[in-house]
Amino acid sequence: MQQLVDSIIAxxxxxxxxxxxxxxxxxxxxxxAVVFLGVAFPFAGIVSWAERRVWARIQSRVGxxxxxxxxxxxxxxxxxxxxCKEDIIPTDADAPLFKMAPYLVMLAFVVPWAVMPFxxxxxxADLNVGILYFxxxxxxxxxxxxxxxxxxNDKWSLIGGIRSAAQIVSYEIPAxxxxxxxxxxxxxxSMQGIIKAQGWSPNHWFxxxxxxxxxxxxxxxxxxxxxxxxxxxxxxEAESELVAGFATEYSGMRYLFFFMAEWGNLFLIxxxxxxxxxxxxxxxRITDNRILINILxxxxxxxKVLFIVFFSMWIRATLPRVRIDQLMSLCWKYxxxxxxxxxxxxxxxxxxxxxxNPVAGWILFALGVVGLVLFMRRVIYYFRxxxxxxxxxxxx
Amino acid sequence: xxxxxxxxxTLNMGPQHPSTHGVLRFIVRADGEVMREAIPDxxxxxxxxxxIAEKVGYHGFMPYTDRVxxxxxMFTNQGWGMASEKLGKIEVPKRGEYCRVxxxxxxxxxxxxLSVGTMAMDIGAITPFTHALREREMINDLIEELCGARLxxxxxxxxxxxFDLPPGWRExxxxxxxxxxxxxxxxxxxxxxxxxxxxxxxxxxxxxxxEAIDYNLVGPNLRACGIKWDIRKDIPYSVYPDFxxxxxxxxxxxxxxGDSMDRYMVRxxxxxQSVKILxxxxxxxxxxxxxxxxxxxxxxPAGECQIRVESARGDMGWYAVSDGSGYxxxxxxxxxxxxxxxxxxxxxxxxxxxxxxxxxxxLDVIAPEIDR
Amino acid sequence: xxxxxxxxxxxxxxxxxxxEIVDKKHDPWMVVDPAALVELCQYLKDDAETAFDCLSNQxxxxxxxxxxxVYHLFSYKHRHQIVLKVKLPxxxxxxxxxxNVWKSANWMEREIFDLLGVNFEGHSDMRRLxxxxxxxxxxxxxxxxxxxxxxGISTVRESPIIRLKP
Numbered sequence: 001m002q003q004l005v006d007s008i009i010a011x012x013x014x015x016x017x018x019x020x021x022x023x024x025x026x027x028x029x030x031x032x033a034v035v036f037l038g039v040a041f042p043f044a045g046i047v048s049w050a051e052r053r054v055w056a057r058i059q060s061r062v063g064x065x066x067x068x069x070x071x072x073x074x075x076x077x078x079x080x081x082x083x084c085k086e087d088i089i090p091t092d093a094d095a096p097l098f099k100m101a102p103y104l105v106m107l108a109f110v111v112p113w114a115v116m117p118f119x120x121x122x123x124x125a126d127l128n129v130g131i132l133y134f135x136x137x138x139x140x141x142x143x144x145x146x147x148x149x150x151x152x153n154d155k156w157s158l159i160g161g162i163r164s165a166a167q168i169v170s171y172e173i174p175a176x177x178x179x180x181x182x183x184x185x186x187x188x189x190s191m192q193g194i195i196k197a198q199g200w201s202p203n204h205w206f207x208x209x210x211x212x213x214x215x216x217x218x219x220x221x222x223x224x225x226x227x228x229x230x231x232x233x234x235x236x237e238a239e240s241e242l243v244a245g246f247a248t249e250y251s252g253m254r255y256l257f258f259f260m261a262e263w264g265n266l267f268l269i270x271x272x273x274x275x276x277x278x279x280x281x282x283x284x285r286i287t288d289n290r291i292l293i294n295i296l297x298x299x300x301x302x303x304k305v306l307f308i309v310f311f312s313m314w315i316r317a318t319l320p321r322v323r324i325d326q327l328m329s330l331c332w333k334y335x336x337x338x339x340x341x342x343x344x345x346x347x348x349x350x351x352x353x354x355x356x357n358p359v360a361g362w363i364l365f366a367l368g369v370v371g372l373v374l375f376m377r378r379v380i381y382y383f384r385x386x387x388x389x390x391x392x393x394x395x396x
Numbered sequence: 397x398x399x400x401x402x403x404x405x406t407l408n409m410g411p412q413h414p415s416t417h418g419v420l421r422f423i424v425r426a427d428g429e430v431m432r433e434a435i436p437d438x439x440x441x442x443x444x445x446x447x448i449a450e451k452v453g454y455h456g457f458m459p460y461t462d463r464v465x466x467x468x469x470m471f472t473n474q475g476w477g478m479a480s481e482k483l484g485k486i487e488v489p490k491r492g493e494y495c496r497v498x499x500x501x502x503x504x505x506x507x508x509x510l511s512v513g514t515m516a517m518d519i520g521a522i523t524p525f526t527h528a529l530r531e532r533e534m535i536n537d538l539i540e541e542l543c544g545a546r547l548x549x550x551x552x553x554x555x556x557x558x559f560d561l562p563p564g565w566r567e568x569x570x571x572x573x574x575x576x577x578x579x580x581x582x583x584x585x586x587x588x589x590x591x592x593x594x595x596x597x598x599x600x601x602x603x604x605x606x607e608a609i610d611y612n613l614v615g616p617n618l619r620a621c622g623i624k625w626d627i628r629k630d631i632p633y634s635v636y637p638d639f640x641x642x643x644x645x646x647x648x649x650x651x652x653x654g655d656s657m658d659r660y661m662v663r664x665x666x667x668x669q670s671v672k673i674l675x676x677x678x679x680x681x682x683x684x685x686x687x688x689x690x691x692x693x694x695x696x697p698a699g700e701c702q703i704r705v706e707s708a709r710g711d712m713g714w715y716a717v718s719d720g721s722g723y724x725x726x727x728x729x730x731x732x733x734x735x736x737x738x739x740x741x742x743x744x745x746x747x748x749x750x751x752x753x754x755x756x757x758x759l760d761v762i763a764p765e766i767d768r
Numbered sequence: 769x770x771x772x773x774x775x776x777x778x779x780x781x782x783x784x785x786x787x788e789i790v791d792k793k794h795d796p797w798m799v800v801d802p803a804a805l806v807e808l809c810q811y812l813k814d815d816a817e818t819a820f821d822c823l824s825n826q827x828x829x830x831x832x833x834x835x836x837x838v839y840h841l842f843s844y845k846h847r848h849q850i851v852l853k854v855k856l857p858x859x860x861x862x863x864x865x866x867x868n869v870w871k872s873a874n875w876m877e878r879e880i881f882d883l884l885g886v887n888f889e890g891h892s893d894m895r896r897l898x899x900x901x902x903x904x905x906x907x908x909x910x911x912x913x914x915x916x917x918x919x920g921i922s923t924v925r926e927s928p929i930i931r932l933k934p
Contacts, residue, residue, distance in 0.1 A: 059526035155407050159429070159749070232520065232592055235750070320592050321520025323750045324429055439898040447908055482794060609821045609844055612872030623844065630847060701794045702825065702840055702851070713825045715838065728827035730876075738875040767898055 004121040007290070032114075032124055040113050044264035045075035051263070051313045058317040078256070085252030090153055093249065097151035102250070102257035104144030109261040111137045112268055117191045119281045119297035121290070130191035131179055131276070135172070138227065138268065141261070142168045145236070145246050148258070152249040160245025163324055164229060164236030170331045171226040171233075177339035178220035181213050181346035182206050182276045185356070195280030203361035207277035208368060210360050212345035217277040219335055219342070221308075224272055226327070228265040230312055232319040233327055270308035271301075278304050404432060409752070411440045417514065417756060418763020420737075426749060434744035434752050436737050441767040449727040454480050454554060454694045457727070462548035464729055465765045467510055470496075470503035471707035473552035475729070478633065479703045479716040480554040484696035491684040492556030493635045498569075498677050499542065499551055501670045505576070506535045507708035508663045508670075512583060515660060515757040519596050524586060531579060534572055541565060555688035566678050573671050580671070584664050588650070588657075597660060598651030601743050601755040605654065611742075612735040615710020616666060617759055620646035620658035627706035639676045641669045656758035663760070695722050709733055709760055733765035771796050771850045774818055782808055787855075797838075797851035802863050805854060809869045812841060812850075819845040823870035828880040830909050835861050835886060856886060858909075865891040883908035 005027050009018055049064060049071060056063025064071035089095055115130040117123045127133055142165045149161015183189060185206060186197040198205050207217045226233040236245040247258045274280055281297035322330065349357075409422040419440040425432040445464055449457045461476040462469040474496055481488060488496070513528030536546040541562055543551035551558055587593045603613065608621040618625060626643040628636040644665030646658030698720040705712045710732025717726040736759040743755055775789045775798045785804035790797050800808055812820045825840040839852040854863055865888040866873040877888045878897040885906035888894060896903065905912055914923050 055522070059523045060530055061526055155405055159407075163429075234520070317523050319521060320516065320590070320596060321750075322592055323596060323748060325748065326595055439896075439900065442898040444907060606821075607871075610871045612822055612824060612870070625844060699792065699794060704824075711824075713840065715825055715827050715840070717829055725831075726827070726829045728825070728829075730825040730827075734875065735872055738872060 028124065031122075035113055035116070035124060036110065040110060040264060040267075041260070043267050044109070044260040045079060046072075047263040047266055047309065048078065048259070049075045050309075051316075054310065054313045055317045058314070079253075082253050082256045087254070088249075088251045090249050093153045094151040097147045098249075099254070101144045101148035101151060102254045102261075104147065105141055105261045106144075106257050108138055108140035108144060109264045109268070111140075115191050116271055117195055117275060117280055118301055119294045120192070120196075121294055122298065123192060126190055126192050128188070128190045128193075131183070131189050131194070134191075134268075134272065135176055135179065138265075139168070139172055141227070148250070149246040152246070154249055157246050157248050160236045160248070164246055167229070167233060167236065167324075167327060168227050170328060171223040171335075174219050174331060174335035174339045175223035175227060177336070177343055178216040178223065179276060180339075180343045181210075181216045184343070184346050184350050185209065185213070191275050191280075195275055195282060198279045198282055200279065200282040200284045202279070202368075203358070203365040204282075205277060205279040208361050208364035209356055210346060210349045211364065212342040212349065213277065214364055214368075215338065216342040216346070217273065219339055220276070221269070221273055223331075223335065224269040225312060225315070226331070228269055229262055230266075230316055232315070232322045234316075235321055235324050235327065266309045266312050267305060269312065270305035273308050274301060274304040278308075280304075402427065407749075409434075417761050420756070420761070420763050420766075422752065424744075424749065424752065429748050431744050431747055431749060431752060433741060436740055438737060438763070438766050441763045443764075443768065445768045446727050446729070449724050451723065453723050454696070455690075455692075457724070458553065459548070459550045462550055463764060464768055465707065465709065465712075465731065465733075465762055466548050467762055468503050468507045468708040469547065469549045470500045470551060471705050471712060472729075473549065474500055474634075475703055475705040475707070475712050475714040476716075476727075477552045477554050477556075478705065479701060479714040479727075480694070480696065482701040482703060483699060483716055483718045484554070484690070484694060486555050486688055486690060488556050488634075488688055489685045490635070490682050491560075492686040492688070494677055494681040495557040495561065495686055496552060497634055497636065497639075498561075498674060498681070499539070499549070499557070501674050501677070502535055502539060502569075503549075504670050504708045505667055505674075506532050506539075508667045509535075511708075511757075511760045512660065512663055515754075515760075516587070516593075518753045518757040519593065521593075524583065527579075528583070531576060534575075538565070538569055538572060541568075553687060553690075554694060555690040556686045558687070560686050561681075566681075569674070569678055573674055577668075577671055580664065580667050584661075587660065587664075594650055594657065596750075596754060597657040597758065598655055600651075600656045600747065600751050601758060602652045603654045603739065603743065607739070608654070611739045613710070613739065614732045614735060615707070615760075616659055616662045617710060617732070617736055619644065620662045621654035622646055622648070627704050627711050631704060633703075633705070635677075638680065639673045641673050641676075644669065656754055659758045659760075693722050695720065707732065709762065709765065710735075729768060731765040731768075733759075733761045733763075736761050737766050771848070774812075774848070774850050777818070778808060778812070781811065795851050797853050799853045799855060802854050802856065805852075806864050806866065806869065808852075809839075809841075809866055813869055817846075818848075819843045820850070821845065821870075823866065823872050823876070824849065826866075826873060826876040826880065828884040828886055828908070830858075830884055832910065834858060835884060837863055837880060837886060839866075861886040862889055863887075864889045867891055882906070885909065 002024065005024055009020065009023060014023060053063040053071070064074040067074045067077050089098055112134045114124045115127055115134055145164045145168070146161050149157045149164070182194060186194050188194065202208060206213050208214065229236055247255055250258065281301040283293065283296045283300045285293070287293055405426050407424040407426055409424055411419045411421045421437040421440065423435045423437060443463070445460050448460055452460070458473060458476060461472040464472045509528040509532045513525040516524035539549065540546050542565060543549050543559055603617070603621055605621045605623055608618050608623065622645055624643055624645050627633070629643055644662050646653055646662055648654070648658060650657040696718045698718055700715070700717040703714045705714070712732065713730040715728040715730070716724055719725040740755060740759070744752055747755070772789070772791060775796070778798065779786045779789065782804060785801040787799040787801055790799070812818050820841040820843045822842045822844060823839060824842040827838050829836045829838060835856045835858055837854045837856065840849060841852065842849040856863060863886060865877055867877065867890070874893070875897065877891055878894065880886050881888060881894055882896040882899050883906055895901065899907065904915065916922065916924055
């Protein structure tokens, strides 16, 4: 970010002797406003509409398509409706904690956007402990959820809050351990550093660089889903049992805060996986025009993140819920040992091939492509069998 | 060292709840996540239908029987029709019986589709619910053509059925059956090979065969415990002896015999058998009248009788007492869900709260049947 | 086995405590003395020839002069069923519970207690099932008069059509 501003000042846009600090602050202010007001919060809203459309097509129905073109304004309408609702706080609820809980959860969602690497220059703060910052700040959700569960003065909310806290805290461990292989390979914790160590072609991505990283990528994805309270791990807000879990007593905008944080978390999950394992914003160097290349990298990053977001929605529509004891046993008995094995395996790999093994990259990439082709064949077989001409139209 | 004193929580899974099948209330005594006991509290849907029978007469009671179990209204209709016919010694014409069987088996399909869909939704997967309801919509449309209603049909009368099959209906029904068969195998594959489903359903709520008989469980709940008992085969009524079908029994291959997975699979296989019966019935249906001549003021001689009908939720026992006047003296329905609720309290000990939802969904409990 | 054969067999064992055997074309039934009920049912359940392992239905019927509790027993082993009846006076109707013989009797007896007012001696949980806990009266009785209000909600309401009359 600083280099970009420097190059703009050097280009003479601000006159002869500009006050550098003020211009930095101005740019950071503008950029963070754009990121938060223009990307983070609208994304949280738009993904609610997108999720409903994706689910609806999977469930052979249509989804919101009335409010605005293709129902695009549905999320704004929902937001306005929720703002107009009565703000109910139960009489015996702990009012200060009750009010503060959604803000904490929203904070855990908003703050990691500071290290979101949109392209090589568009990052708000390229901390040299970027990934560590990311994972530690997202853990603030636990505090907010526990507060919500307790302050609601409702036994069901309490159960939901405690389940959620246990789940998030447990799944932090495989998530953190799965970040280790990447850190071992690159030697740096900064987001841009990790992306720059990868290449633009898939066989240079860390996901395909060695088999342990491949497994670590999957474990990280699943743990990140569990941390974000998404199905198959959405037990805390299991609708069929606890109405809305820790958020039962909330109404109106307070309720929506929890869910905006959850939907927005999808982007963060996607960004985490993309940065660490899928090559981030890497794009082949086809021009030297800085602005153009930044735009192409931005598009690449968003495309990869949105694919992971779509994948999360797909999983949520398909899979049932895992019970709390099965969830815990999955984490502690399976994921944690596998993460340790990954870490040690990657350490041995890096000791043998410090600069990576391109052959392994090609082999794993080929395996990945084969898996994808087999999967698509099955999908196409079912499409052909179902004769669903109507259902193939997404814009009905 | 002092041990921690933990209290037992008493939770209320209240009458309004997204997942209990109808208006059921459970008082759950839980120690954290593990339940000590879940005590059902029923009666929220009690409409005193049995007392209403004593006021409205034999013919007039037929629409009320729909509401005893609104998801399988055809079976309740058939039960009351058969009870009145046994009391009044009326013979239903052959075509009427075939129409009854066709309507009943379509209703069994619809009811099982709903049960399977809601069970998947209670476990957490939202998609099979919409797919099951998509198929059920087509059955509703078919039955709407037949009798005019989509849920509470009031299609059967004492002595037969109200309307004959409309022209062209047979072909539509057969086309629908062709459409449904591959989808049923899809449901089978969707659930049985999904590890998460198997983990949630297998070994949960195991009912042994002796317990099932002792608690008077019926229908798919009983067959899932390994007992091959189906009223249509064993105490045949109507024209069921004319059809060739199988009675699916639980196998216990995913867990113990008599767990929730068995109950689920028995329902899926029963749907396949229903399709088989329907095909045969639609082919073999003879010509003739559909309704026997029953006088308007139907006065069966004094007496009593008991009828058992194999409804989608199990064997529904109708006990009717007549005193010779045009109004029944006593009508009593013993439904499958009533018996199933009796066993929930015992099954719930030691399970988790998430499993309570699974048990209720797998026992296919419907609130109006319990309370009437 | 035929129902009548089973009844005669029971009559041989229990003698006078079987009050009458009524032979009807549809479902012949046997009337039992309430005091002998549990013993008879246990015998019917344990005996290898009859083996009635299931209480398929239990209903109460309110005749003007008495209340009858009707039991339909069924055997999965031999696939036969019989009907037992117990005749009780309307005031103070008491029958020993069959809960310890067949567990399905638990809820069915609660329902009969709730709706008809028959007390089952020895029942583990004799409280109302379908009606609210504080309801007064037994609704299925023929002489039941609905109370005029319940918790302040009136049960009497004139038909709205009355207001349409000119």
